[in-house]
Amino acid sequence: DVKVTQSSRYLVKRTGEKVFLECVQDMDHENMFWYRQDPGLGLRLIYFSYDVKMKEKGDIPEGYSVSREKKERFSLILESASTNQTSMYLCASSSSGTGEFFGPGTRLTVL
C-alpha cells in the first residue's frame, strides 16, 4: 500500500521559533508538494519539488523554505513562525501520469 507519512499530526510552536515539517514517501515518486489548507481557502501550494535538490515556488511561498536532499523526503521549514502560519499542512507526492497522494496532515498552531 502506497504511503506518505508526515512527522507530526499536531504541533504547537511559539512565534519566532524555527519549525521543521518532515514528509516521507515510499513510492519512489519524483514530485513532492507542500500545501496548506485553511477553512474557506482550500488547498494552497507552498512549494513543490520535481527532483532531488530541485524546488519551485508555489502560490504562497513567503515565510517558508523547503529542502529535498533525498528523493523520498521533502521538508518544509518555517524560519520564524508567525501566528498567521497556523494551519493544516499537507504533503503530497506524485509521479508523471499519476495523481497526488497525500499524507495525513500536520495541524500546526503558532502561539
Next chain:
Amino acid sequence: GESVGLHLPTLSVQEGDNSIINCAYSNSASDYFIWYKQESGKGPQFIIDIRSNMDKRQGQRVTVLLNKTVKHLSLQIAATQPGDSAVYFCAENTTDSWGKFQFGAGTQVVVTP
C-alpha cells in the same frame, strides 16, 4: 488565472440515496482529473480519476462523468452511506504542469439517517 471550482459548498443526502457532486473547470487544456475525499482531520484520499479521452469511469459505488464541451466534472456516489460524509474536491492537471494539480474548494457532503 485558471481555476477549478465547485457549484455547491454543502450537500445534504439521505442515507441510501445517490449523491451527485459537481465541479467546473476553466482550463480547456486540462487532460487529467481526480476526485478526492477528505474526512475530518485527515489528508485527502484518492477516489477515482479520469483522463480527457474518456467521458465516464466507474469504480466501486462511484462514477465520474466528464463533459469537456462545457468543462464540467461530476462525481456520483451510489447508495450513500454515513461513511461517505466528508469534503469532496476535484483536481485537474495538464501533462506539462510537472504533476502539479489545481484543486477545487470542496463540497461538504453530509449523510443523514
